Amino acid sequence: MPEMTFEVRWPDGAVENCYSPSLVMHDHLTVGGSYTVAEFIDRSTTALSEASDRVRAKYGFACTSAAATTHQITTSAARYPADAHVDIVSMHPPL
Template sequence: MPEVNVTIEWPDKQKDSIYSPSTVLLQYIKSGDSLSIQDFDERISQALQLASQRVYERYGFECTSAMGELARLKARIATINDKNQLIKVL
């Protein structure tokens, strides 16, 4: 499966890299997107869960890296009070 890394910029201007075991991530977020925290949360959750499911369908086990990445991103999202702020996909 082709892996993908996407760079985002959090509202505080910190850059972060997102790992996905599948290119399905690119169907949910793409370079140039500016997404509200809520929209990003929904999209990244769907994308990484689907990516993990694709690994399961191919290899018989879910991708723990994708689920770990999702947990890490959700923990960061939880620290942001204003959910109307934007995350930029670089």
């Protein structure tokens, strides 16, 4: 299963690298896209849940790394207002 990383820029300019065990993030986020914090949380946690489900289907167990990334994102996002914007800087590998 191909894994990927994606880099986000938070409203204060901080850049954070995130991990996904699946390329499914490309279905929910776009490089250069800007999302409100609330929308980013929704899109990324949905995608990471799908990624974990793909791992479960293939290997028989959920992906703890997807759960850790979900926690990382929600913890970071809690520092900002829901209507502030998060930018998707990069996604590797690209589609």
